[in-house]
Amino acid sequence: MTAETTTASPTSARVPPQRDHFRELVVTELRDAITRLPESVRDCVSYHFGWQNEAGEPISAPSGKAIRPLLVGSCARAVGGRETAALQAAVAVELAHNFTLLHDDVMDRDSTRRHRPTVWTVFGDSAAILAGDALLMLATEILAAESSAAVPKLSTALLRLCDGQARDVAFEGRETVSVAECFAMAECKTAALLNCACELGALVGGGTTEQVRLLGSFGTQLGIAFQLVDDLLGIWGSPERTGKPVYSDLATRKKSLPVAAAMNADNAAAREFTELYARPTALSTAQLSTAAELVERAGGRAWALEQIAQRHRAALDYLAAANPEPRAAQDLHRLAELITARDH
Incomplete structure (x- = not known):
């Protein structure tokens, strides 16, 4: 449902070194929180987080970069709060x-996810769905114990996320979608939770209403950029980086932002691509390569890269307007670079 759902997180920029300690605290708290889950779902969750293998034996598998928790902590510091106050x-x-x-x-x-078999392929559909449900309930419980005012923000973000996912699924049954529709979908599907992470950090950090709003907008712009980066990786990303076959989004006829931009361009490549994408049969490897070339020739790739740059600049403008604490601002700049990394 989010940008990380199709590919690995961007890797060309690094998480600020001074935030490693906070990330370790988050992982420690996550491990502790998982012990509160029913035993029936605990193995699935521990496997998903890379803490154990299929047999339940402890391992240390690659995990995500914890971008959202880092945004929470850094936004709390940005408004003058303590990072530890934002831990839960x-x-x-x-x-x-x-x-x-x-x-x-x-x-x-x-x-596959993070170069490992996904939970449903190992434990089954029902187990994966129930494990996800359990994580949602646990998240709400933890947040309610910390701040009752924060719970509606998370609930609203997740409702928007579900709306974005529903729109994305609906796009699969259509031959074309507009760029505006794709942006609206991305703002819900991916940006809503980054917006929420930033707003929650500012809220528990004691920020003003205006700071909460501005930092939320910072997160929204980064979320849209994150989706654009993910969409580029879904077409041109290497399997070594994404853990997916090359052209994976084209193979599933995904209506991603670069695809929508290509479809709606007024040129011969756009028309040829739209016709190819509408074919009812599966595309061959050669046809997928042609489709990727046509998206680029139609202008979809260059457009997406420019949009990432624009969203990055807009995010930093919102950050500056929030008058953040200088050291926290530096960390948020680094996280923005990580999220919008464009090495495609």
């Missing part, structure tokens, strides 16, 4: 995010 909110956001990943893998029938 950060854990709740990460649990909610992983709820979406578990469900999304089932819906999309994705067989």
Whole structure:
């Protein structure tokens, strides 16, 4: 349901080193929180987080970069709050995010995540869905214990996320979609939770109403950029980086932002691509390569790269307007670079 659902997180920029300690605290709290889950779903969740293998034996598998928890902590510091005061909110956001990943893998029938078999392929559809449900309930419980005012923000974000996912699924049954429709979908599907992470950090950090709003807008712009990066990787990303076959989004006829931009361009490549994409039969490897070339010739790739740059600039403008604490602002700049990394 989010940008991380189809590919690995961007890797060309690095998480700010000074945030490693906070990330470790989040992981420690996540491990502790998972012990509160019913035993019937605990193995699925621990496997999903990379803490154990299929047999239940402890391992240390690659995990995500914890971008959303880091945004929570850094936004709390940005408004003058203590990062540790935002720890439980950060854990709740990460649990909610992983709820979406578990469900999304089932819906999309994705067989790998972070270069490992997905939970549903190992434990079955029902187990994966129930594990996701359990993470959502746990996230709400943790956040409610920390701040009752924060719970509606998470609920609203997740409702928007579900709306975005529903729109994305509906696009699969249509031959074309507009760029505006794709942006609206991305703002819900991916940006809503990044907006929420930033708003929650500012809220529990004691920020003003205006700071909460501005930092939320910072997160929204980064979320849209994140989706654009993910969409580019879904077409041109290497299997070594994404853990998916090359042209994976084209193979499933996904109406991603670069695809929508290409379809709606007024040129011969756009028309040829739209005709190819509408064919009822599966595209061969050669046809997928042609489709990727046509998206680029129609202008979809260049357009997406420019949009990422624009969203990055807009995010930083919102950040500056929030008058953040200087050191926290530096960390948020680094996270913005990580999220919008464009090495395609």
